[in-house]
Amino acid sequence: MGFDVYERQSLIRLRLRLVRIGDAPPFSASDRQRLEGLIPLMDNALTLYSAYTHNRFIEQLYEELLGSMDIACIIMNARLEVLSANRQASEILAARDGVLLRHNVLACAESADQQKLEEQCRNVLDAVQGEQGPPAARTLTVQRTGLDAKWNVQVRSVEKKNVTFGEGGPELVLLLRGPVRDCVPSQARLMDLFGVTPAEAKLVAHLVDGQTLTAAAKALGISRNTARGQLASVFTKTGVNRQNQLVRLVSGAVAAHWD
Structure with a gap:
């Protein structure tokens, strides 16, 4: 039976x-x-x-798609309490690079940015409650810490088809992106764009992040001679012959990818 x-x-x-x-x-x-x-x-x-x-x-x-595109993603409730964050977002929050956590609540380092963030989040929530067409979205910029650069930020409502969350449930999705020099591209993205090896991609990421060859080698735990050999191989594959040219090339390629 x-x-x-x-x-x-x-x-x-x-x-x-x-x-x-x-x-x-x-x-x-x-x-x-x-x-x-x-x-x-x-x-x-x-x-x-x-x-x-x-x-x-x-x-x-x-999450995998956003990670491969170097987009930081944070999911919050209506009180801006962070419910989850992908790897890129977690690294940014840990570094307190323009955005940070205060008692698990998302906050901006600059007071002016904090006001903009709270205002845009309210606008998104009001648009959803007013049934002005889901999902609602607003954009703003947030000053990065210690850099002459800003994050491009988009705040979106969580689309909840036939689903009801209790109080404190997910309401907002915050996406951060920036120029390559400000948001280091992923190893997979560098390998895909330029045909470099995983080791070479790690080195390029450190160089794009503004480190010298010596500092990058130290961070990667390799000798400077090994780093120089990897850089020479990258030059051959990308058609450039100077480190600043490489940084500009990578920045332009990934910026075009964002657009």
Whole structure:
């Protein structure tokens, strides 16, 4: 005795079988009736599980995509409390590079930027509550710490189709991006754009971040001669012959990618 439950969207099938062994009496009509009562419950459970796994897959896919594009992503509630952050965002927050955490609440280092951030977040939330067309989005710039550069920031509402979160649930998504010199490109992006090796990509990332060859070699735990050899190989692959030319080339290529 048993039943199958099938979820069409995910193609997941749940099978339940009950058997009696030995001299046990056969299943009665009341046994079958009780088992039938489980079917709608199992059907609902399978639907919820399918929706959860699908949403987790999409969430991980977007996180990997944003990471490969060097976009920092922060998910917040209406009080600007940070619920999650991808690797790029976590590094920026830890470095307190223009944005930081104060008791797990997102804040800007500059008071003027803080006012802009709070205002734009309120605008996004008001637009959603006013049903002015989901998802709402606003943009602003945030001054980076110790640099003559700014983050380009976009605040978006969390699209919640047929989903209701309790108080403190996700309401806002904040995306940060900047010029390559200000936001170091990922190793995968450098390998894809210029055909460099993983080791060469790590070196280029440090150079684009403004480090000298000696400082980059020390940070990577390699000798300066090894770093010079890797840099020479990068020059050959990119067609430049000076470090400042390489930085400009990488900056221009990744900036074009952002646009």
